[in-house]
Amino acid sequence: MKILYFAWMRQRVGAASEELDPPASVDTVDALIDWLIARDEGHKAAFARREAVRAAVNQDYVPFDHPVAAGDEVAFFPPVTGG
């Protein structure tokens, strides 16, 4: 699973992307966040206010109950501010 971070999420995690292989029990965005938070302080800080985070799976915005699976591209970022 490829996981991408943007804006202050990237800064707090300390990486723009990572290739990870979570267990099969990690089957939703929410479960993935729980699993990432347990990895280290950077991830914990990035997801400290979960309501401030938005997610995309395979380049579409999704709610946190959306499924994730091996091979997915999952991205985490703050609400967008383009234009």
Place this chain on the structure above:
Amino acid sequence: MIRVQEDDFDVGAELAALAAGDTGIGGIASFVGLVRDMAPVEGHDRSIRAMTLEHYPGMTEKKLAEIEAEANARWPLAASLIIHRYGTLAPGAQIVFVACASAHREAAFEACAFLIDWLKTKAPFWKLEDTEDGATWVEARASDDDAAARWERKPKAAE
């Protein structure tokens, strides 16, 4: 057409190219977004030295194409264009350009407003402002959500 680029763009040349070869076009409405030199940070205006735009390559193009397709589904457009820059920009620099050409002005105006409103809430860009007090990520604004929400119902022009 969609373009995501670091380079600046020439509004006059883009408008001319958009209308070229189609004399059925009666008008083009366009919007150019610029980097402001001041921004409110925690309720106080701060002078901006530069703005850096980060985006999600791949998803950005996908979302902009979806937004443009939606505009073309709602209004009878002869041509449309979205250009969005990324990278570090100085105050006064052009950030974004949207243009819609149509036989009549109503569709062009409405589609142009729709494109910029939806782009602001749906395209994966993030702004980092370099201010006199340090670098700050711009927070999403409720007024932008409100502006986008007014297009949730299809306008009369599309019916």
